[in-house]
Amino acid sequence: MSIAVLGAGAFGTALAITLAQIGEVVLWARDTAHAEDMQQSRCNARRLPDAHFPQRLSVTSDIACVDGVDIVLLAMPMQQMGGFLASHAARLDGKTLISCSKGIDLATGNGPIEVIEAACPKATAAVLTGPSFAADIARGLPTALTLATREDASALQAQLSTPTLRIYRTTDTIGAELGGALKNVIAIAAGVVIGAQLGDSARAALMTRGFAEMGRLALKLGARPETLDGLSGFGDLVLTCTSAQSRNFRFGLALGKGEDFDPATTVEGAATARAAVQLGQRHGVDLPITAMVAALVAKDLSVSDAAAALLSRPLKEE
Ligand SMILES: NC(=O)C1=CN([C@@H]2O[C@H](COP(=O)(O)OP(=O)(O)OC[C@H]3O[C@@H](n4cnc5c(N)ncnc54)[C@H](OP(=O)(O)O)[C@@H]3O)[C@@H](O)[C@H]2O)C=CC1
Numbered sequence: 499m500s501i502a503v504l505g506a507g508a509f510g511t512a513l514a515i516t517l518a519q520i521g522e523v524v525l526w527a528r529d530t531a532h533a534e535d536m537q538q539s540r541c542n543a544r545r546l547p548d549a550h551f552p553q554r555l556s557v558t559s560d561i562a563c564v565d566g567v568d569i570v571l572l573a574m575p576m577q578q579m580g581g582f583l584a585s586h587a588a589r590l591d592g593k594t595l596i597s598c599s600k601g602i603d604l605a606t607g608n609g610p611i612e613v614i615e616a617a618c619p620k621a622t623a624a625v626l627t628g629p630s631f632a633a634d635i636a637r638g639l640p641t642a643l644t645l646a647t648r649e650d651a652s653a654l655q656a657q658l659s660t661p662t663l664r665i666y667r668t669t670d671t672i673g674a675e676l677g678g679a680l681k682n683v684i685a686i687a688a689g690v691v692i693g694a695q696l697g698d699s700a701r702a703a704l705m706t707r708g709f710a711e712m713g714r715l716a717l718k719l720g721a722r723p724e725t726l727d728g729l730s731g732f733g734d735l736v737l738t739c740t741s742a743q744s745r746n747f748r749f750g751l752a753l754g755k756g757e758d759f760d761p762a763t764t765v766e767g768a769a770t771a772r773a774a775v776q777l778g779q780r781h782g783v784d785l786p787i788t789a790m791v792a793a794l795v796a797k798d799l800s801v802s803d804a805a806a807a808l809l810s811r812p813l814k815e816e
Pocket residue numbers: 505506507508509510528529545573574575576578581582598599600601630631632633763764766
């Protein structure tokens with residue numbers, strides 16, 4: 499079995515490292531100098547500095563690397579995926595394309611599966627999602643992820659599992675996609691709460707109400723409740739809202755403290771908050787925390803006004 503990973507950020511690199519335990523893996527980077535540096539130095543100094551590349555991992559900037567490869571992982575920011583696939587559709591269509599991105603495409607309101615299918619209609623589209631920091635995966639720490647496909651994907655599940663990467667499967671693509679996308683928005687909110695010193699109790703309340711909000715939108719769009727309760731929803735929400743390893747959480751921390759945040763860092767929840775607000779409006783789903791995050795990111799609202807607005811909402815049954 500051979501695998502190509504397209505996108506040499508932290509996550510693509512980590513997955514490439516772990517999957518090279520079980521077969522040949524090629525990691526594609528868009529920047530030729532970066533690819534050459536990684537191939538020579540056997541590490542990704544730019545995005546995942548402490549992880550050494552195993553022998554069966556090679557790096558290239560030549561997209562022809564996907565020719566003859568059946569399984570392709572897409573590991574780039576969600577807002578870039580549609581454009582990337584449109585540019586390389588002729589090469590990628592017909593393959594198994596697995597999105598490792600977490601988000602909702604702002605231009606279309608679609609999740610990764612629909613974005614893949616729009617560009618590559620003959621591809622088998624899948625999503626790999628769940629609680630996993632790139633650094634943990636690269637270090638070989640135990641990790642469990644969800645693989646979501648429209649049809650049963652037992653064979654793919656077995657092909658991608660490694661001794662440390664345990665993969666569960668589901669056919670609830672909507673639930674898996676939305677859990678992974680929306681938890682990033684709530685993680686920003688959790689970071690804001692901690693950054694603004696509103697306390698651990700407030701964070702727990704926000705995570706719980708945020709989880710209810712994730713479920714409301716996901717179920718309205720056709721997700722199954724148990725998927726939200728699983729790794730891709732609850733699992734990833736807990737991880738990202740409680741760890742400073744999370745960039746979404748750290749971005750929220752900076753917002754809460756009134757500090758700047760490096761604009762080059764990937765923070766998927768920022769665009770996804772806007773996309774989710776639009777989806778909520780279109781489908782008549784109330785998303786108060788998500789709307790606050792979108793307003794905070796846009797600098798339309800102060801943290802104290804956001805907290806006051808959430809606390810003064812009409813009292814209701816839980
Ligand atoms: N990091 C993590 O722990 C996890 C990340 N994810 C998800 O994985 C996805 C990628 O995140 P991550 O790897 O961490 O992000 P990084 O910021 O570390 O890297 C993003 C990568 O995408 C590449 N890229 C950006 N735009 C394009 C484009 N238009 N065409 C091709 N490549 C492009 C960048 O290239 P360049 O270096 O040249 O800029 C870079 O290699 C996100 O959706 C994230 O939510 C999921 C689970 C865990």
